[in-house]
Amino acid sequence: MASTMHPVAPGELAPNFALPAVAGSGIISLDDYRGRSPLFLSLMLGLWCPFCRRQLAQLGTFEDRLKGMGVESLAVVATAPENARLYFRFRPTKVPLAADPELSTHRAYGLPKPEPTPALIEALDTVRVNPFGDLPEPLPISQAGKVLQEMDGYQYTPADQVDVEKQWPQLKGLFMIDRTGLVRWAYVECATEGLAGLGKMPSEDEIVGAARECSV
Template identity: 80%
Template sequence: MAITTQPVAPGELAPGFALPAIAGSGLISLDDYRGRSPLFLSLLLGLWCPFCRRQLVQLGAFEGRLKAMGVESLAVVATAPENARLYFKFRPTRLALAADPALSTHRAYGIPKPEVTPALLEAMETVRINPTGELPEPLPISQAGKVLQERDGYAFTPADQGDVERQWPQLKGLFMIDRTGIVRWAYVECAAEGLAGIGKLPSEEEILGAGRACAA
């Protein structure tokens, strides 16, 4: 898996952003949190991604516990605001959400997008994953994604198809940013395990521990 960028690391200044809010018509920016509270920032893909849809549910479960520590949460979903609004109308979440179909925030934070090579395509058919534990057994990445899509009954829209074509195989990232705008903790998909890490989130203990340390 060829990686050509280096993600923003703990101790570095978090890049600023201003993105359309999915709830409402305004913008959400890093400056909204600076000087007020730490921010748990999740950079996800479009709603076409079955792993991202599951991660949104998992991250929503952490939101209240992080807020109790004084840490706000924001998930950036890489699709057009109107596409996201339709989805979350039927699947509401407590997470604050922003839309970034162009992946500008992913680029600013240095989240890798692996080069599509024969080796990557081969790995998609041979590396086995079961990131949420809901599959009966680990499956090749490409097959696991298909099984989860079928299980969800998720029907692609034209917007989803356009997102796939622009985004795949973009990776995802999580960042804990303190109230002064410095990154204090970071998790980048596949950084530790290679492609075997597709679809995984850090443990609840790690995320809540990072939030606790950031809020201290």
């Protein structure tokens, strides 16, 4: 799958993908939606990421609303299919899922993976975030991740450790793709706020508005 030098932007064709489904044993591709329905595509990291786990839960809360508008949803989780199946057996979400442990879709859509320079490490220890409002106060990113893990009682598995080593510090992205395969709306993590935007998602109303524009 070809990669891009910049995130895929509105007005550009969405790169195709073919990934194993988390539910069942089939393959999900962009061609499954082309000519049939718009697609709201969410590119997440592995289950080790507490921000991603919360975002996946959020996505599931309005999947029915998008579906009622004729827009399908798909979240890509960057972990092995069997690892995702085990997790979502106990913590199900409504949003359909595909697995991409190698981040091939993230690369194809041009999502940034910053270099872990000393300046970035320092920023992770100083920039404060509280993207879900469930922390008592904004905390440095490195500390916020640890606190959220403790709040969740989440224990890393060997599969998680492999994913972390491959993925960190990959950023995430959301794309609204029309039925012709054209990207009509995009959101790239940290693109406007820098690291202060880590873990944030657009509001449900913004996503639904983008879906409405894409479905006409």
